[in-house]
Amino acid sequence: MTPALHATAPLPAEPLELLRTMLEDDFAAQTARLTQLTVYARLPRRAGYDVHTLNGQAADARQRIADTARALRRMSEGTYGRCEACHRPIPLGRLRNAPHATRCTLCDRDR
Numbered sequence: 001m002t003p004a005l006h007a008t009a010p011l012p013a014e015p016l017e018l019l020r021t022m023l024e025d026d027f028a029a030q031t032a033r034l035t036q037l038t039v040y041a042r043l044p045r046r047a048g049y050d051v052h053t054l055n056g057q058a059a060d061a062r063q064r065i066a067d068t069a070r071a072l073r074r075m076s077e078g079t080y081g082r083c084e085a086c087h088r089p090i091p092l093g094r095l096r097n098a099p100h101a102t103r104c105t106l107c108d109r110d111r
């Protein structure tokens with residue numbers, strides 16, 4: 001049996017660790033971004049941002065934080081890298097571009 005075909009590990013350990021690092025870095029970056037935006041919102045002139053832009057960026061940061069946390073949870077549960085819709089492995093190239101992806105490209109397109 002080759003490691004790549006091991007039933008409980010859809011992804012080899014090395015890329016998985018790289019993706020985990022990417023997710024953890026993104027989680028930290030988005031949390032810092034949301035903190036900064038929250039500070040801007042409290043400034044008298046919101047650091048030059050209009051309310052609409054500030055709210056939009058904060059919503060985007062919150063969504064990224066939620067997606068990233070979900071991906072990290074799926075890693076700890078052992079379900080990371082499997083499409084939530086068709087249960088097939090999500091190609092590594094897609095995960096490298098979007099480590100928080102929960103669906104393969106085909107299922108994401110069908111949504």
Ligand SMILES: [Zn+2]
Nearest residue numbers: 083086104107
């Ligand atoms: Zn799928």
